[in-house]
Each structure stands twice: as C-alpha cells, then as structure tokens.
Amino acid sequence: MDHTTAMLLEVFVIFAAAQVGGAIARRVRLPDVVGQIVAGCVVGPSLLGWITPSEPLEVLSEIGVVLLLFSVGLETRLDDVKRVGGSAFAVGVIGVIVPFVAGAFWAHSLGPDWPRSLFVAAAFVATSAGITAAVLKEMGVLRRTESRVILGAAVIDDILAMLLLGVVVAIQAGGSLRVGSLAVIAGEAVAFVLVVGWLGTWMMRRGARWLEHTRNPMSPLLVVLALCLGLAWVATRFGLAAIIGAFLAGMIASETRQRVQLEEQMQPLLALLTPFFFVLTGAKVELGKLASGEALGWLLVATLLALVTKLVGGWLGALRLGPRSALIVGVGMIPRGEVGIVVAALGLSAGVFGDQLYAVIIAMSLLTSVIAPPFLALLLKSGAGSRGSGNTQAVDATNP
Amino acid sequence: MDHTTAMLLEVFVIFAAAQVGGAIARRVRLPDVVGQIVAGCVVGPSLLGWITPSEPLEVLSEIGVVLLLFSVGLETRLDDVKRVGGSAFAVGVIGVIVPFVAGAFWAHSLGPDWPRSLFVAAAFVATSAGITAAVLKEMGVLRRTESRVILGAAVIDDILAMLLLGVVVAIQAGGSLRVGSLAVIAGEAVAFVLVVGWLGTWMMRRGARWLEHTRNPMSPLLVVLALCLGLAWVATRFGLAAIIGAFLAGMIASETRQRVQLEEQMQPLLALLTPFFFVLTGAKVELGKLASGEALGWLLVATLLALVTKLVGGWLGALRLGPRSALIVGVGMIPRGEVGIVVAALGLSAGVFGDQLYAVIIAMSLLTSVIAPPFLALLLKSGAGSRGSGNTQAVDATNP
Numbered sequence: 107m108d109h110t111t112a113m114l115l116e117v118f119v120i121f122a123a124a125q126v127g128g129a130i131a132r133r134v135r136l137p138d139v140v141g142q143i144v145a146g147c148v149v150g151p152s153l154l155g156w157i158t159p160s161e162p163l164e165v166l167s168e169i170g171v172v173l174l175l176f177s178v179g180l181e182t183r184l185d186d187v188k189r190v191g192g193s194a195f196a197v198g199v200i201g202v203i204v205p206f207v208a209g210a211f212w213a214h215s216l217g218p219d220w221p222r223s224l225f226v227a228a229a230f231v232a233t234s235a236g237i238t239a240a241v242l243k244e245m246g247v248l249r250r251t252e253s254r255v256i257l258g259a260a261v262i263d264d265i266l267a268m269l270l271l272g273v274v275v276a277i278q279a280g281g282s283l284r285v286g287s288l289a290v291i292a293g294e295a296v297a298f299v300l301v302v303g304w305l306g307t308w309m310m311r312r313g314a315r316w317l318e319h320t321r322n323p324m325s326p327l328l329v330v331l332a333l334c335l336g337l338a339w340v341a342t343r344f345g346l347a348a349i350i351g352a353f354l355a356g357m358i359a360s361e362t363r364q365r366v367q368l369e370e371q372m373q374p375l376l377a378l379l380t381p382f383f384f385v386l387t388g389a390k391v392e393l394g395k396l397a398s399g400e401a402l403g404w405l406l407v408a409t410l411l412a413l414v415t416k417l418v419g420g421w422l423g424a425l426r427l428g429p430r431s432a433l434i435v436g437v438g439m440i441p442r443g444e445v446g447i448v449v450a451a452l453g454l455s456a457g458v459f460g461d462q463l464y465a466v467i468i469a470m471s472l473l474t475s476v477i478a479p480p481f482l483a484l485l486l487k488s489g490a491g492s493r494g495s496g497n498t499q500a501v502d503a504t505n506p
Numbered sequence: 507m508d509h510t511t512a513m514l515l516e517v518f519v520i521f522a523a524a525q526v527g528g529a530i531a532r533r534v535r536l537p538d539v540v541g542q543i544v545a546g547c548v549v550g551p552s553l554l555g556w557i558t559p560s561e562p563l564e565v566l567s568e569i570g571v572v573l574l575l576f577s578v579g580l581e582t583r584l585d586d587v588k589r590v591g592g593s594a595f596a597v598g599v600i601g602v603i604v605p606f607v608a609g610a611f612w613a614h615s616l617g618p619d620w621p622r623s624l625f626v627a628a629a630f631v632a633t634s635a636g637i638t639a640a641v642l643k644e645m646g647v648l649r650r651t652e653s654r655v656i657l658g659a660a661v662i663d664d665i666l667a668m669l670l671l672g673v674v675v676a677i678q679a680g681g682s683l684r685v686g687s688l689a690v691i692a693g694e695a696v697a698f699v700l701v702v703g704w705l706g707t708w709m710m711r712r713g714a715r716w717l718e719h720t721r722n723p724m725s726p727l728l729v730v731l732a733l734c735l736g737l738a739w740v741a742t743r744f745g746l747a748a749i750i751g752a753f754l755a756g757m758i759a760s761e762t763r764q765r766v767q768l769e770e771q772m773q774p775l776l777a778l779l780t781p782f783f784f785v786l787t788g789a790k791v792e793l794g795k796l797a798s799g800e801a802l803g804w805l806l807v808a809t810l811l812a813l814v815t816k817l818v819g820g821w822l823g824a825l826r827l828g829p830r831s832a833l834i835v836g837v838g839m840i841p842r843g844e845v846g847i848v849v850a851a852l853g854l855s856a857g858v859f860g861d862q863l864y865a866v867i868i869a870m871s872l873l874t875s876v877i878a879p880p881f882l883a884l885l886l887k888s889g890a891g892s893r894g895s896g897n898t899q900a901v902d903a904t905n906p
Contacts, residue, residue: 110568111742113565114572114739117565117569117739118735118736161510165510165513165562165565168511327777328525332522335521339514339518342511342514371774373771374772377728
C-alpha cells in the first residue's frame with residue numbers, strides 16, 4: 107500500500123510534466139512529444155530527481171506505446187500499406203545496412219575488436235516507430251504515402267534488427283553462427299506478420315458483423331483492446347517488439363465499421379497513457395555520465411552518424427517516391443528510442459562495453475528521438491512532400 | 507525489457523478474464539464486478555496461477571480504482587451531498603462503531619488479548635467504496651438519495667477508520683495513546699476534505715471558463731485528470747485513501763460545463779483500467795490457507811459478522827430515509843475490499859496474528875465484496891427504495 111501510494115505521486119508528476127512540456131513545445135511550434143521527452147529529462151534522475159524509472163512505470167510506458175501504435179494501425183489500411191510495399195521493403199533493408207556498416211567502422215576506430223564493434227553497431231540499426239508515429243498522428247498525416255512507407259518499413263526494420271541482434275550476440279559470445287536456426291527465427295517472424303496481417307484483416311472483414319449486435323457502445327472497444335494486448339504479447343514471443351503486434355491489431359480493427367468510433371474512444375486512452383512512454387524515455391538520459399570531453403565527443407560523432415546513416419538509408423530506399431518524399435521518409439526513420447537502449451543494456455550486462463559507451467549509446471538513441479520530430483514536422487508542414495510523389499493523397503479531411 | 511514483456515501477458519490475461527467474467531455475470535443477471543472478482547480468483551495464484559499480484563499490477567489497479575471514483579465524483583454534485591449530510595454522517599459513525607465492537611468481542615473469544623482483539627476488529631470497520639460505486643454506476647442510480655448517502659458516508663467512514671487504525675496500532679504497540687496528536691490527524695483529514703470539497707468546487711464554478719477557450723477537445727480531460735491524480739496522492743498524505751481524493755476531484759470537475767463530455771471521455775479509461783482493480787482483488791484470495799475446518803468456521807463467522815454488523819450500522823444510520831432506503835444504504839456499505847486487506851497485512855507484519863487469521867480476514871474482506879453487489883442490485887432493481895424516501899429522485903434519464 108505505502109509503495110503503491112508513493113507511485114501515485116510519480117504517476118501524477120509524469121502526467122503533469124508531460125502536459126507542461128507539451129504545452130511549452132506547442133508554444134515554440136515543436137511537436138508535443140519533444141516537449142514531453144525533454145520534460146522527462148528534467149523531472150528524471152539526472153536533473154530534478156522527482157521520478158525514477160521503475161518496473162511499474164515501465165509497464166505503464168509499454169501500455170502507452172502499445173496503445174499508440176494500435177491507434178496508428180487503426181488509421182492504416184492493409185491495402186494502402188500493400189500499395190507501398192516495395193518502397194517500404196527497400197527503406198527497411200537499406201535503412202538497416204547503412205547504419206550498421208557505418209556504426210561498426212566507428213566503434214572499431216574507438217578500439218574494440220570486430221565482434222564487439224558489430225555489437226555496438228547493432229545499437230545504430232533499429233528505428234523506434236513510436237516517436238515518428240506520434241508526430242505523424244499529431245499532424246494528421248497518417249494517410250500520406252510517406253507515412254505508410256515509414257510504418258511498413260518500421261515493421262521490416264524490426265524483423266531485421268531482431269535477426270542482426272541474434273547474429274552479433276552469437277558472434278560476440280564466440281559461439282558458432284547457426285544460419286539454420288536464424289532462418290527459422292526469421293521465417294517465424296515474417297510468418298507472424300503475414301498471417302496476422304492478412305488472415306486477421308480477412309477474418310475481421312467477414313466477421314465484424316457480430317460486433318454490431320451489442321447494445322453496449324463500449325463492447326467493440328473492449329474486443330479490440332483485448333486483441334491489441336494479446337497480439338502485442340504474441341509479437342514478443344516471435345522476437346518482435348510488442349508495438350509491431352499492436353500495430354497489426356490496429357490494422358485489423360480498422361476493417362470494422364466501428365473504426366471512427368474506435369478512433370474517438372482511443373483518444374482519452376492515449377491522452378492518459380502515452381505521456382508515460384515519452385516522459386520515461388526522457389528520464390532515462392544519464393546526463394552525469396556524459397560530463398567528460400571524451401564522452402561528449404563520442405556522443406556528437408555517434409549522434410551525427412546515427413542521423414546521417416539512417417537519413418541516407420531511408421532516402422535511398424524511398425527515392426522512387428521523389429526526392430522530397432524520400433527526405434521525409436529518411437527523417438521519419440531516424441528516431442532509435444528504446445531499441446538502442448535494449449541493445450546497450452544487453453551490451454553492458456554482457457561486458458561488451460563499459461559505462462561510458464553505454465551512456466553515450468543511450469543518449470544517442472534519445473537524441474535522435476528529440477532531433478528528428480521538429481525536422482519531420484517542418485518537412486510535413488511545408489507540404490512539398492505531396493508534390494514529389496504521384497500517389498500521395500492530401501491530408502485526410504477526417505483527421506483534425 | 508524481458509520482464510516488461512512478460513507483464514504484457516499478465517495485462518492481457520487480466521483484461522481478457524475480466525471481459526469473460528463480466529459477460530458470464532451479466533448472463534446470470536449479476537453485476538459485472540462480481541464476475542470480474544471471481545475471474546480474478548480463477549486466474550490468480552490460488553487456482554490457475556496465470557497471474558501473480560505484483561507491484562506493476564498494483565499500480566494499474568490503483569489507477570483503475572482512482573479513475574472509477576473520479577468518474578463517480580463526476581456524477582455527484584456537492585450540493586446534493588450536502589443535502590444528505592446528516593444521514594451520511596450517521597451512517598458513517600454508526601457503521602463504524604457496530605462492526606468494531608462486535609469484531610473485538612469475536613476476536614477476543616478466539617483467544618487474543620484485548621489489544622490484539624481491537625487490532626483484528628479494525629479490519630471489520632472500513633467500507634471500500636470502489637465495489638459499491640461500480641454497482642451504483644453500472645445501474646445508473648448514482649443520483650438517487652441512497653447513493654449519495656453511501657458515498658458521503660464512505661468519506662466519513664474512511665476518516666474514522668484511519669483514526670481507529672492509529673488508535674489500535676498505538677495500543678497494540680504498548681505506546682501511550684496521544685489523544686492530542688490523534689486529534690491533529692483527524693483535524694487535518696477533515697480539513698482536507700472540507701477545504702478541497704468546498705474551495706475546489708467554488709473555484710471551479712468561477713474559473714471554469716478558461717477551460718472553454720481551448721481548441722483541443724482533450725484539454726479539459728487532461729486538466730481534470732491531472733487534478734484527479736494530484737488529489738489522489740495528496741489524500742494519502744493526509745492518511746486517507748487515494749480514492750477519497752479522486753472522488754473529491756470528480757466532484758470538483760462536475761462543476762464544469764464539460765461535465766457530460768468528460769463523463770463520456772472517461773468511459774474508455776474505465777473500460778481499460780478498472781478491470782485491473784477487480785481482477786486483482788479476486789486474485790488475492792488464498793484458497794489454500796482456508797482448507798481446514800477451523801479456518802472455514804472462522805471465515806463463516808467473520809463474514810456473517812461483517813455482513814450483519816455493517817448492515818445494521820448502516821441501516822440504523824439511514825433509518826430516517828425510510829426502511830427500504832436504509833436497507834439499500836446498509837447493503838451498500840458492506841464491501842470491505844482493500845482496507846481490510848491493509849489492516850490484515852499490518853497485523854501480519856506486526857506479529858499481531860498468524861497466517862490463518864490473516865487469510866481469514868482477507869477472504870472475509872473479499873467475500874463481503876462479492877456477496878453485497880447482487881443484493882444491492884436486487885434491491886435497486888425492485889425500485890422500492892425510491893418510494894421509501896421523500897427527496898429521492900428517479901433514475902436520472904441522462905445516465906444510460
């Protein structure tokens with residue numbers, strides 16, 4: 107009881123800080139999420155120390171980002187994603203290769219041997235879809251071609267990142283690399299995405315009628331929330347991020363006739379719970395460990411490398427959409443968020459790298475999450491992206 | 507990451523179990539909450555073992571019940587509560603005295619000395635407003651006189667229970683009973699309720715206009731959610747339950763012009779989060795420790811005692827509303843829920859009583875929470891309550 111009530115204070119601080127940070131960000135014409143991440147850094151252990159990342163807060167944060175990606179999926183139709191499948195695939199693949207190779211050379215230049223360098227490089231790879239999705243949703247542009255390419259690429263990106271992590275962990279541990287078992291893991295993940303995506307939407311299209319026979323207006327929401335939480339967990343069983351499962355659940359739910367009603371009912375849930383994800387992301391920056399000249403130098407280079415390589419990779423992959431749209435896709439793929447943090451935590455506990463490199467990689471992951479959104483917002487506002495591409499739609503009028 | 511994703515499974519299980527349990531309960535014409543509590547008992551450690559109460563789940567549960575009492579407050583106007591103030595006060599006071607005295611005699615008859623018996627008796631005292639509030643809300647009768655008396659009495663009840671717990675802990679620890687410091691604690695709690703209730707609603711009535719000048723339809727919700735979480739925490743600083751602060755925050759928010767909009771926006775939040783409170787309540791029953799004849803005997807007597815004494819206490823206090831309304835109030839005050847659990851946990855860690863009595867008291871607290879709702883629903887459905895009282899309104903037409 108005592109501990110739970112103490113957590114109530116942190117819950118309040120996180121929620122209030124997110125509102126203040128978001129309001130300040132809006133004032134200076136930055137996306138809400140940037141304000142919330144910075145607010146997290148301010149109230150977190152590095153500065154004010156009002157909140158400390160803990161398991162209950164992690165769970166709230168996870169639920170928040172799961173709901174966010176679910177609602178993003180809710181605004182995404184499978185047919186629209188299929189239409190941009192080729193571009194999304196190219197962005198996902200090239201966007202993984204370029205940062206990985208560059209990251210490996212950078213890490214090797216700092217001293218570690220090649221196996222360790224490849225491990226460090228894995229932290230440069232995976233895009234965190236949560237930050238970009240929040241910006242796209244906030245600006246009401248989820249139906250633009252660039253948004254669909256980014257979301258599709260994020261799914262492919264996550265599968266590749268998972269495989270790459272498996273490879274570097276095996277290499278680093280000195281074990282033999284079992285190509286066969288990796289192929290099975292990859293196959294399972296791809297099968298999960300395809301089966302859930304295709305079969306789920308197909309079943310929902312045919313079977314959604316029973317949802318309409320309930321008197322309680324909350325019933326469809328309850329059904330799809332259970333689907334969302336269930337698929338989020340199943341995705342983790344296939345080695346994928348929970349948010350991939352939630353995104354697929356949202357895509358399935360978007361096939362129901364209650365789509366608009368569901369989108370509306372999701373708003374209060376997002377308003378309460380997504381701040382936990384963004385504030386906690388910011389609270390994880392350990393400013394103290396970055397206070398040396400060497401650390402700051404590493405951080406500068408690592409962040410630039412992370413920015414440029416993902417930008418170039420995404421841009422190359424999306425080039426067929428036209429140069430401006432490709433730029434939007436490239437910027438949208440920049441945020442690393444929690445995936446880089448997971449790799450760094452694995453590396454620290456496996457003794458692959460020390461405290462300082464750990465802090466640098468975490469700070470790099472978070473910096474990319476703060477730097478990308480303003481540029482993305484700027485590019486989207488300029489409206490130039492829609493001119494560059496043939497099949498881009500204008501901002502959907504139903505999205506305020 | 508691993509642990510957080512493991513929690514995702516428990517989150518899914520709890521949510522899905524609550525939906526299944528609720529649906530079955532509706533089929534057999536019982537309130538939803540009964541089905542959710544029983545579902546928690548089934549998936550909890552005692553039977554299937556699919557979930558284990560843990561800190562993250564406790565926090566989700568606490569947020570769920572805080573939001574529930576906030577939304578109950580949202581449907582409660584201060585002026586209406588003031589009108590039933592006398593009855594609520596009588597119900598609160600008599601409803602504490604009767605179970606406390608009876609519980610002390612029962613405990614003493616089992617063997618413990620008087621200080622320990624008083625400690626045990628404290629577990630019989632406090633009504634948990636969450637369960638009853640959920641039933642009243644589910645049936646759309648929050649505006650009936652009986653509902654207002656119950657909610658008002660729950661606030662007074664909570665203050666008295668807190669004082670009583672202070673007294674029995676002091677007596678049991680053998681320390682001198684400082685009447686002065688207890689008076690200060692009591693004064694602070696009363697002052698908190700009065701100041702927040704009166705001043706908050708007064709300020710909201712005058713200052714609510716600025717809420718109307720925002721373009722974002724979520725903004726009023728964000729402001730009142732921050733108020734809710736903040737007051738929930740502040741209430742715990744005054745020794746009161748978090749839900750008392752949340753209830754007051756809801757009453758304050760009910761003075762805004764966005765009241766109806768807020769009630770609607772709260773629905774998805776309640777749908778997602780209150781199941782955690784009810785399922786976790788059920789999951790805490792330890793059936794294994796009740797498997798002896800002696801334990802079952804104790805449980806039977808304790809539960810009967812808890813039911814009858816609170817029923818009589820509440821009935822006596824509310825008698826001026828007429829006998830049927832008094833019966834509704836008495837039944838509504840029966841659920842003990844988490845407060846009895848807190849006292850039992852304190853008693854266990856202080857060595858006041860052993861494992862078996864601990865399990866009995868917890869099971870008694872939870873049994874009262876399962877037994878009362880069906881009777882409450884039955885009494886409310888019969889509609890006889892409104893005939894017994896002069897100033898009872900019919901079920902409000904705006905509450906579906």
